[in-house]
Amino acid sequence: MPATGSPRSLRARLRGYRPGAFGADATGERLARIHRSPHFADGTFRNPDGTARTRPSGSPLEYARAYFEKEARARRAPNGTVPVHATTLADIAKPPADGLRLTWMGHSSVLAEIDGARVLFDPVWGERCSPFAFAGPKRLHPVPVPLASLGPVDVVVISHDHYDHLDMDTIKALAATDTVFALPLGVGAHLEHWGVAPSRLRELDWHESTEVAGVRLTATPARHFCGRGIRNKQHTLWASWAVAGPEHRIYHSGDTGYFTGFRDIGAAHGPFDATMIQLGAYSEYWPDIHMTPDEALRAHLDLQGGAPGGVLMPIHWGTFNLAPHAWAEPGEWTKDAAAEAGQAVAFPRPGEPFEPAGKLPVEPWWRAVSQPIAHPWRRPQPVEVVGEPHSDDLDLAGER
Numbered sequence: 023m024p025a026t027g028s029p030r031s032l033r034a035r036l037r038g039y040r041p042g043a044f045g046a047d048a049t050g051e052r053l054a055r056i057h058r059s060p061h062f063a064d065g066t067f068r069n070p071d072g073t074a075r076t077r078p079s080g081s082p083l084e085y086a087r088a089y090f091e092k093e094a095r096a097r098r099a100p101n102g103t104v105p106v107h108a109t110t111l112a113d114i115a116k117p118p119a120d121g122l123r124l125t126w127m128g129h130s131s132v133l134a135e136i137d138g139a140r141v142l143f144d145p146v147w148g149e150r151c152s153p154f155a156f157a158g159p160k161r162l163h164p165v166p167v168p169l170a171s172l173g174p175v176d177v178v179v180i181s182h183d184h185y186d187h188l189d190m191d192t193i194k195a196l197a198a199t200d201t202v203f204a205l206p207l208g209v210g211a212h213l214e215h216w217g218v219a220p221s222r223l224r225e226l227d228w229h230e231s232t233e234v235a236g237v238r239l240t241a242t243p244a245r246h247f248c249g250r251g252i253r254n255k256q257h258t259l260w261a262s263w264a265v266a267g268p269e270h271r272i273y274h275s276g277d278t279g280y281f282t283g284f285r286d287i288g289a290a291h292g293p294f295d296a297t298m299i300q301l302g303a304y305s306e307y308w309p310d311i312h313m314t315p316d317e318a319l320r321a322h323l324d325l326q327g328g329a330p331g332g333v334l335m336p337i338h339w340g341t342f343n344l345a346p347h348a349w350a351e352p353g354e355w356t357k358d359a360a361a362e363a364g365q366a367v368a369f370p371r372p373g374e375p376f377e378p379a380g381k382l383p384v385e386p387w388w389r390a391v392s393q394p395i396a397h398p399w400r401r402p403q404p405v406e407v408v409g410e411p412h413s414d415d416l417d418l419a420g421e422r
Contacts, residue, residue, distance in 0.1 A: 040251065041153050041154070042190060042215075042216070043152075043153035043154075043185070043190045043250070044153060044250050044251040045183065045190070045211065045212030045215050045216070045250050045251075046211045046212055046214065046215035047211060047257060048208045048210075048211045048257050048258070049211070052208065052210065052211060052225070053257070055207065055225075055227075056207055056208050056257055056259075059207060059227050059259070060227075061227065061228055061259070066257075067248070067257075067258075067259050067260075069245050069246070069247075069281075069310075070243045070245055070281050070282075070283045071245060071281040071282060071283070074245050074246070074247065074279060074310035074311050075308060075309070075310045075311070076247040076308070076310075076311060077308070094346060096393070097348040097349065097393055098343045098345075098346070098347070098348060098349050099162060099343055099349055100162060100163075100349055100350075100388075100391040100392060101391055101392065101393060102390065102391035103163075103391065104162060104163035104340065104372065104388075104391060105371050105387055105390070105391075106163055106164060106166050106371060106372045106373050107166055107370070107371045107372065107373035107374035107375075108373075110125065110166045110167045110373040110374070110375065111167055111171055113125075113375045114133070114135070114173075114375055117135075118135050118377050119377060119380070120377050120378075120379040120380065121136070121137050121138070121267075121269050121270060122134075122135065122136050122137070122269075122270040122272070122295055122296070122377060122378055122379065123135045123375050123376065123377050124272075124296060124298070124335060124368075124370075124375070124376060124377075124378065125166075125370075125373065125374070125375040125376075126298075126335065126337065126370050126372060126373070126374070127145070127165060127166055127167065127372060127373060128146075128161075128163060128165065128166070128340065128341035128372040128373075129144075129146060129151075129186060129337065129338060129339075129340070129341035129342055130143065130144040130146075130181070130186070130187055130274075130276070130277075130298075130300065130337045130338050131143065131144050131145050131146050131147075132144070132274065132298050132335075132337065133172070133175075134265065134272055134274075136237055136265060136267045136270050136272060137236060137237060137267030137268050137269050137270055138235070138236060138267075139176045139177070139234065139235035139236055139237045139267065140173070140174065140175050140176050140177075140235075141175075141176065141177050141178075141179060141237065141239075141265060142172075142175045142177070142178045142179065142201075143179045143181070143263070143274045143298065144179070144180060144181055144187040144188070144274075144276070145169070145178060145189070145192050145193075145196065146186060146187065146188075146189040146192055147165050147169045147189065147191070147192045147195070148161075148189045148190075148191050148192060149161050151184075151185040151186035151189070151342055151344075152185055153185065153190075153250065158185070159186070159342040159343055159344055160342075161341060161342065162340070162341055162342065162343065162349075163340070163341060163372055165372075166372050166373025167373060169192065169195050169196070170195070174199070174201075175196070175199065175201045176201065176202065176234055176235035177201060177202045177203070177204055177224075177234040177235065177237075177239065178193075178196055178201050178202070178203045178204070179203075179204045179205075179239060179263050179265075179274065180203065180204070180205045180206070180209055181206070181244070181260060181261055181262065181263065181274065181275075181276025181277060182206060182209070182244075182246060182248055182258070182259070182260035182261065182276055182277060183209050183212055183248050183249070183250050183258050183260075184248070184249070184250070184277065185250065186342055186344065187276070187277065188209070188212065188250075190212075190216055193212075193213055193216050193218065194216050194217060197213075197216065197217045197218045200222075201222070202222050202223075202224060202234050203218060203222055203223050203224065204224045204226065204232060204234070204239045204241075204263070205223060205224065205225050205226070206225070206226065206227075206241055206258065206259035206260055206261040207225055207226060207227045207241075207258070207259040208225070208248075208257050208258035208259055209225065209258045209259070210223040210225040211258075212250070212258075224239075226239075226240075226241040226261070227241065227259065228241055228242060228243045228259070228261060229241070229242070229243075236267060236268065237265055237266060237267040238265070238266045238267075239263060239264075239265050240263065240264045240265075240266075240291060241259075241261040241262075241263060242261060242262045242263065242264050242273075242287045242290075242291065243261070243262065243281075243283050243287070244260050244261055244262040244275065244276050244277065244278035245278045245279040245280070245281040245283075245310065245311065246260040246276065246277045246278050246279070246311050247260065247311060248260055260276060260277065260278075261276060262274060262275045262276045262278060262287070263276065264287065264290075264291035264292075264294075266291065270295045271291065271292060271293070271294045271295055272294055272295060272296050272297070272298070273287070273291070273292070273294045273296075273297040273298065273325055274297075274298045274337075275297070275298065275299045275300045275318075275321070275337075276300065277300050277311065277312060277338065278300060278311070278312075278313065278321075279309065279310040279311045279312060279313060279317075280313050280317040280318075280320060280321055282324075284320075284321045284324035284325050285324045285325075285328075287325060288324055288325035288326060288327055289327070292325050292326060292327065293325070293326045293327055293331050293332060294325060294326065294332045295332050295333070295378050295379070296332055296333045296334075296335060296368075296378040297321075297322050297325055297326075297332060297333075297334055297335070298335050298337045299313070299318040299321055299322055299334055299335070299336060299337065300312065300313060300318065300337055300338040301313050301314065301315050301317070301318035301336050301337075301338060301339060301352050301356060302336070302337075302338040302339025302340070302344070302345070302347075302352040303338060303339070303342075303344035303345040304317075304345060304347065304352075305345045305346055305347065307346075312338075312345075314355075315336070315351075315352055315355040315356040315359050316355070316359050318334075318336065318356065319334070319356065319359045319360060319363055319365060322334045322365065323363065323365070330363060330364045330365040330366070332366070332378065333366045333367065333368050333378040333382060334356075334360060334365055334366065334367045334368070335367070335368045335370070336352060336353065336356050336367070336369070338352075339352035339353065340352070340353065340372070340388070341372070348392070348393065348395055349388075349392060350388040350389070350391075350392035350393075350395055351395050353369060353386065353388045354386065354388070354389075354392075354395040355395070356369075357369065357386060366382060367382075367384070368382045368383055368384070369383055369384055369385065369386065369387065370383040371383070371387050
């Protein structure tokens with residue numbers, strides 16, 4: 023029998039250690055339903071458009087150097103206080119004039135008021151997106167509204183189980199209300215573990231729908247991955263969401279890389295009055311699972327049938343430091359890309375409600391607390407050449 027302090031027993035204890043924030047694994051009928059899913063094969067959920075790289079590619083040393091270099095670290099955070107909208111509660115106390123209003127709470131958390139229903143996407147009210155209170159990415163601005171003051175919510179929609187989208191303490195607080203939770207397949211195991219009654223869970227596979235408070239919520243595909251614990255079993259699904267009321271339609275991308283399925287989602291559920299599109303925490307080290315501003319704009323246009331329409335609201339940026347890019351880069355580059363395409367885009371401060379049919383918040387508020395942002399991504403404009411071009415003229419796309 024091994025001694026109490028032996029390495030073998032220590033390893034066993036570490037394997038058995040499971041903080042509450044890790045959630046729980048699917049079992050029983052939930053696990054059987056996962057195994058029956060047409061999107062589950064060989065022990066994992068499968069992405070559209072083939073396998074997506076979920077771990078940083080390239081040299082770990084090169085990535086660490088890029089991430090921890092002193093000047094780069096400074097660019098990844100604001101150099102002043104992020105402006106948070108001061109009158110959120112008073113503003114959302116009045117019903118939206120047109121029946122649709124969006125309030126970005128930071129990162130991917132959005133309160134959508136649509137045709138009389140209140141839908142709360144990916145609520146994260148915690149100080150860190152981490153299983154631990156003492157470590158992990160820390161919030162760069164306060165939550166605009168205390169969760170307890172937000173008022174009744176008809177349905178909470180979760181895109182997937184990563185810590186910056188599914189926060190245990192936030193869910194436990196919402197468990198004390200009578201809200202319903204709409205979730206991708208398998209994620210309900212975490213919520214039950216944290217005290218949410220099974221009767222309040224609407225757990226959906228891709229292309230399945232549920233109705234709550236007069237609106238229809240459909241889990242639609244996304245290109246990402248899942249996991250909360252040390253050993254990731256890939257037994258929970260990730261999803262984007264299409265929400266349709268009697269008068270309006272909206273779309274929340276969750277986390278996703280660009281994929282051709284946006285066109286199919288738009289054809290089936292669009293066009294949308296507004297889309298909430300993930301475009302932060304991108305990197306060349308993981309190009310398959312998050313979108314750049316240019317890709318996010320392309321996704322929005324796909325969802326709208328290939329042409330500008332509706333309103334694009336960027337999400338998944340500005341609140342947590344999760345990637346090597348500059349803090350304000352997603353906002354700045356999206357502003358340029360949208361202007362180039364003729365697409366309406368909203369840039370609310372955290373907590374600033376707006377109606378897509380009304381006056382949009384377009385001020386680049388981040389510039390007051392950000393270092394200048396370069397624009398290397400921009401598509402070059404054609405230049406009229408007088409006479410015959412010389413053989414050594416430089417092609418504007420960067421190739422000779």
